[in-house]
Amino acid sequence: MASDRIFGLVALITAVAYLAAASQIQTNPFSGEFLPKLFPFMIGSVAAICALTMVFKPDPDPDWPGPKTWGAMAVAVLVLAIYAVLLKPLGFIAPTAVAAGVLSYQISPRRLPALASGIGLSLGLFVLFKYALGLGNIVAYRVPTWSGLWDAISILIPFVGH
Amino acid sequence: MDILSNLALGFSVALSPYTLFLAICGCFLGTIIGALPGLGPSNGVAILIPITFTLGLDATSALVLMTSVYYGAMYGGRISSILLNIPGDEPALMTTLDGYPMAKAGRAGDALVLSGVASFVGALLATIGLMLLAPTLARVAFLFGPAEYFALYMLAFCTLGGMASNNQAKAALAACIGLGIAMIGVDSSSGLPRMTGGNLHLYDGVDFLVAIVGLFAIAEVFFFIESHGKGSSIGVKLDKVRIPWKDILSTKWTMLRASGVGFVAGILPGAGASLGSFLAYMTEKSIAGPKGGFGTGVAKGVAAPEAGNNAAAGGALVPMLTLGVPGSGTTAVLLALLMTLNITPGPTLFTDRPEVIWGLIASLLIANVVLLLMNVPMVKIFVRVLMVPAWVLLPGVTMISFVGIYSLSGSYFDLLLMIGFGILGYFLRKLDIPTVPVILGILLGGNMEDALRRAMTLSDGDVTYLFSSPIAIGLWAFAIAGFVAPMFLRGMLKKPQRITD
Numbered sequence: 001m002a003s004d005r006i007f008g009l010v011a012l013i014t015a016v017a018y019l020a021a022a023s024q025i026q027t028n029p030f031s032g033e034f035l036p037k038l039f040p041f042m043i044g045s046v047a048a049i050c051a052l053t054m055v056f057k058p059d060p061d062p063d064w065p066g067p068k069t070w071g072a073m074a075v076a077v078l079v080l081a082i083y084a085v086l087l088k089p090l091g092f093i094a095p096t097a098v099a100a101g102v103l104s105y106q107i108s109p110r111r112l113p114a115l116a117s118g119i120g121l122s123l124g125l126f127v128l129f130k131y132a133l134g135l136g137n138i139v140a141y142r143v144p145t146w147s148g149l150w151d152a153i154s155i156l157i158p159f160v161g162h
Numbered sequence: 163m164d165i166l167s168n169l170a171l172g173f174s175v176a177l178s179p180y181t182l183f184l185a186i187c188g189c190f191l192g193t194i195i196g197a198l199p200g201l202g203p204s205n206g207v208a209i210l211i212p213i214t215f216t217l218g219l220d221a222t223s224a225l226v227l228m229t230s231v232y233y234g235a236m237y238g239g240r241i242s243s244i245l246l247n248i249p250g251d252e253p254a255l256m257t258t259l260d261g262y263p264m265a266k267a268g269r270a271g272d273a274l275v276l277s278g279v280a281s282f283v284g285a286l287l288a289t290i291g292l293m294l295l296a297p298t299l300a301r302v303a304f305l306f307g308p309a310e311y312f313a314l315y316m317l318a319f320c321t322l323g324g325m326a327s328n329n330q331a332k333a334a335l336a337a338c339i340g341l342g343i344a345m346i347g348v349d350s351s352s353g354l355p356r357m358t359g360g361n362l363h364l365y366d367g368v369d370f371l372v373a374i375v376g377l378f379a380i381a382e383v384f385f386f387i388e389s390h391g392k393g394s395s396i397g398v399k400l401d402k403v404r405i406p407w408k409d410i411l412s413t414k415w416t417m418l419r420a421s422g423v424g425f426v427a428g429i430l431p432g433a434g435a436s437l438g439s440f441l442a443y444m445t446e447k448s449i450a451g452p453k454g455g456f457g458t459g460v461a462k463g464v465a466a467p468e469a470g471n472n473a474a475a476g477g478a479l480v481p482m483l484t485l486g487v488p489g490s491g492t493t494a495v496l497l498a499l500l501m502t503l504n505i506t507p508g509p510t511l512f513t514d515r516p517e518v519i520w521g522l523i524a525s526l527l528i529a530n531v532v533l534l535l536m537n538v539p540m541v542k543i544f545v546r547v548l549m550v551p552a553w554v555l556l557p558g559v560t561m562i563s564f565v566g567i568y569s570l571s572g573s574y575f576d577l578l579l580m581i582g583f584g585i586l587g588y589f590l591r592k593l594d595i596p597t598v599p600v601i602l603g604i605l606l607g608g609n610m611e612d613a614l615r616r617a618m619t620l621s622d623g624d625v626t627y628l629f630s631s632p633i634a635i636g637l638w639a640f641a642i643a644g645f646v647a648p649m650f651l652r653g654m655l656k657k658p659q660r661i662t663d
Contacts, residue, residue, distance in 0.1 A: 007589070054335065059329060080380075107387055135213075155578075
């Protein structure tokens with residue numbers, strides 16, 4: 001009950017914000033005054049109706065995981081986000097080994113297999129991408145510089161990054 | 163004999179050694195992808211699209227490779243359904259109902275071979291149906307103007323929301339999320355940005371591949387973290403695999419009927435393979451009556467959903483190729499592939515680029531035969547794939563997804579967006595909000611808006627223009643019926659739940 005209501009409320013706020021943003025869409029004589037706004041208005045209105053339906057007619061709650069699992073998922077998201085920004089300055093092998101290892105550990109918390117799957121996946125995929133699929137330019141190895149690393153990490157910090 | 167000469171053209175494209183090699187690779191890869199629990203046809207194809215793109219294959223080769231993967235994944239889905247009781251994706255759910263009990267009764271090999279043959283029959287008949295129906299429908303599609311196209315897109319979203327989900331409001335909300343995301347980016351007619359919030363990265367819009375991989379593949383990681391990869395070990399024994407001629411012969415009419423039902427369900431835009439396998443199973447169940455023993459591991463209960471599922475997969479290609487409106491999640495992904503390859507599906511495709519269409523159809527036929535030959539004797543190899551533990555598989559899939567998406571634009575922004583879609587996908591699926599409408603919305607939003615705008619421009623803002631032709635009225639009627647009717651039929655059409663040990 002509560003989960004559907006909360007999600008419905010979030011969706012409702014988003015829909016209203018979407019409608020507000022749609023009313024601010026810039027137009028010019030080529031596009032006409034109203035046409036660029038018409039479809040976004042329709043989408044926002046339908047979404048708002050659906051969100052209200054969810055608030056007033058909620059389904060039973062799903063089984064949410066416990067706090068420990070939420071923690072594991074948060075770690076996974078953080079690791080993936082750091083992986084996303086470090087892929088460029090650090091190249092493929094080192095970040096992949098760490099990210100795959102951590103993910104593996106979150107799925108099945110045993111240290112040695114996680115370590116092995118991290119290193120194995122990183123090297124195996126590197127060979128696959130570079131030599132079998134010819135994607136060497138994407139999985140290249142790079143020597144990191146401090147300023148490059150800071151540029152990459154700062155992306156993830158609100159109001160600092162670009 | 164127009165069809166035969168066209169088919170000859172198709173085979174001349176598809177039977178070159180290189181394309182044949184690609185088809186076999188695709189079938190093999192697809193079966194493995196389908197067999198792996200948690201990796202269905204949609205994610206499998208979605209993850210491979212960027213990689214195919216960077217490989218620099220030409221349009222026909224890429225299309226042959228990916229459709230082989232698509233058909234292969236439909237075949238492979240049954241392996242994890244039967245042996246693990248875990249459907250690789252939504253349509254495979256019905257196969258678990260009788261397949262798993264049959265495997266538990268010591269007839270795992272029989273169930274695998276029988277379902278393989280049923281898949282072959284369903285897919286073969288559907289491909290023939292596609293061959294006969296698609297050119298005709300393509301001619302009808304020339305009559306479609308902007309009003310009709312807008313109604314057709316509505317039909318796709320309505321049937322998808324109405325039939326394939328448990329709650330209309332949630333399905334409609336999912337479609338709105340997708341359509342809303344599709345509006346982000348530079349508006350094509352004014353050249354001004356919309357809904358970007360001033361973020362330069364969003365001026366290009368949100369790439370649908372980013373959304374697909376995020377919603378399907380990355381979200382899967384969170385589900386595996388939640389379940390700690392449990393429940394993915396084989397509980398049944400697979401002895402020597404023989405061909406159960408008796409079962410195959412006794413289910414021949416079942417397979418034919420299920421193929422017909424599945425094909426028709428697949429053609430409905432938006433309904434797709436889940437509906438096909440569901441209707442096929444329910445039809446056979448009601449024909450057999452309570453004495454049929456459905457749900458206890460009977461041969462007909464294995465053959466019907468598999469034939470229906472694969473026939474629907476073929477049927478779903480009809481609206482996708484002729485109208486550009488996909489009938490299922492996976493055909494949506496294939497549509498994304500076509501768009502990436504700069505091929506615009508629609509009636510003109512049949513006249514402008516017949517070699518692509520008929521090459522595709524021919525490669526579907528080839529893929530089918532290859533899959534049957536591969537799946538019956540080599541089923542044990544694919545079963546071994548199931549032993550890959552989740553803690554190696556999921557990180558591997560994630561890393562491949564990252565490299566694939568990174569190769570599209572080389573920008574960290576797409577990767578972060580993909581993680582965001584993964585989180586969204588987790589919550590949507592937890593709350594029983596279907597994710598396929600989101601994908602369809604992102605994919606079709608631009609076209610749907612174009613149709614609406616053109617209609618409004620042609621009619622000078624007259625809303626009644628949308629309902630001005632018989633075709634448009636018919637499509638609107640179907641759309642409303644498809645959305646509203648299931649609310650009243652919910653009691654009758656209750657989906658059978660998964661059996662648990």
